[in-house]
Amino acid sequence: MRALSFDIAHLLAGLMLVLSFLLLYQDRITAMLNVFAMQAVALSASVAWQAVIQDAPHLLVTAAIALVVKGIVIPTALHRIVRKLGIHREIEEVIGAGLTMLVGLGLVALSILLMLPVGEKVSILVREDLAFALAVILLGLLMMITRRNAVTQIVGFMSLENGLVLAASGAKGMPLVVEFSVAFSVLIAFIVFGVFVFRIRERFDSVDVSALDRFRGERGEQP
Numbered sequence: 001m002r003a004l005s006f007d008i009a010h011l012l013a014g015l016m017l018v019l020s021f022l023l024l025y026q027d028r029i030t031a032m033l034n035v036f037a038m039q040a041v042a043l044s045a046s047v048a049w050q051a052v053i054q055d056a057p058h059l060l061v062t063a064a065i066a067l068v069v070k071g072i073v074i075p076t077a078l079h080r081i082v083r084k085l086g087i088h089r090e091i092e093e094v095i096g097a098g099l100t101m102l103v104g105l106g107l108v109a110l111s112i113l114l115m116l117p118v119g120e121k122v123s124i125l126v127r128e129d130l131a132f133a134l135a136v137i138l139l140g141l142l143m144m145i146t147r148r149n150a151v152t153q154i155v156g157f158m159s160l161e162n163g164l165v166l167a168a169s170g171a172k173g174m175p176l177v178v179e180f181s182v183a184f185s186v187l188i189a190f191i192v193f194g195v196f197v198f199r200i201r202e203r204f205d206s207v208d209v210s211a212l213d214r215f216r217g218e219r220g221e222q223p
Helices: 002-025 029-053 059-085 097-115 124-146 150-170 176-204 210-221
Strands: none
Touching (some): 002 029, 002 097, 002 124, 002 150, 097 124
């Protein structure tokens, strides 16, 4: 029974990793937002399962926050932002999708190499969960680096934070106050990013963050 419990935990963590790759692969903003919502649902299921196998009911609060805030509220708000700004187009990429996926595979291998040898006294099953979580974090960071659209960078940031929550829940949970602090921080970051997106659109008629670099260069050339 214990082995089955860990197998299900690995399955849910692995599903989050697969969805991280799907986020990297998407070339349409609306499709990317739908995949992010699915990742949030997978995170909620993973944390809820950890609450069961660890006998930690407070983790159900984290699962509920992930489901409501990240699985419903934030994707819905981002869909409305996308419709309001009229940016139903392809995602601007710094490098091609093929190379991005190869780099992502390299980051997964790096996560395994970094986590599995660490803490020999820690259960191999816990280390595997942490390896999954680190891979999700690194893939979220990769998404932020390789996408120039501000909305996609918001999603990359929140995907990265999903990996942090996955790691914390797998490592025997975290205090309830930390869970609320994390949720509050995500909401504040989302609000800041939302204002940031609207200001870019208002100033440059685009949400491509490279416009900021061009603008900075123009300002620098003025006497």
